[in-house]
């Protein structure tokens with residue numbers, strides 16, 4: 001499976017009306033998957049997933065068009081510490097946390113939005129969840 005990186009695109013009031021994401025996709029011919037978008041006429045954020053081999057050129061293309069680009073941290077769950085209490089479950093805004101048939105807690109890392117959120121991290125009484133840099137987690 002193709003390795004993907006996540007990048008957070010921050011649009012300002014000045015550039016939010018421009019079709020910048022579509023322009024970058026057309027110019028580079030590289031697919032970009034939108035994970036979440038919190039945006040209105042005053043600006044906002046779009047979290048996207050891009051092929052890791054193309055991340056540098058994609059970041060440059062957005063920055064050249066005035067978009068602020070950052071690399072969000074992603075969650076890393078220590079299953080040995082988790083005792084399936086469910087305290088994290090109700091907080092997740094994107095339903096990335098669920099219960100398995102045996103009532104163990106399961107994290108869907110593809111749905112989790114990472115450091116723009118991080119609500120589950122502080123909620124965990126066992127300190128089982130951390131936010132880590134993408135590349136340190138990808139190397140595991």
Ligand code: SF4
Nearest residue numbers: 092112113117118120
């Ligand atoms: S960081 Fe946020 S989105 Fe990700 S699992 Fe935790 S609560 Fe859900």
Ligand code: SF4
Nearest residue numbers: 082083085086088124
């Ligand atoms: S809050 Fe922590 S211990 Fe409780 S289910 Fe979530 S990860 Fe596991």
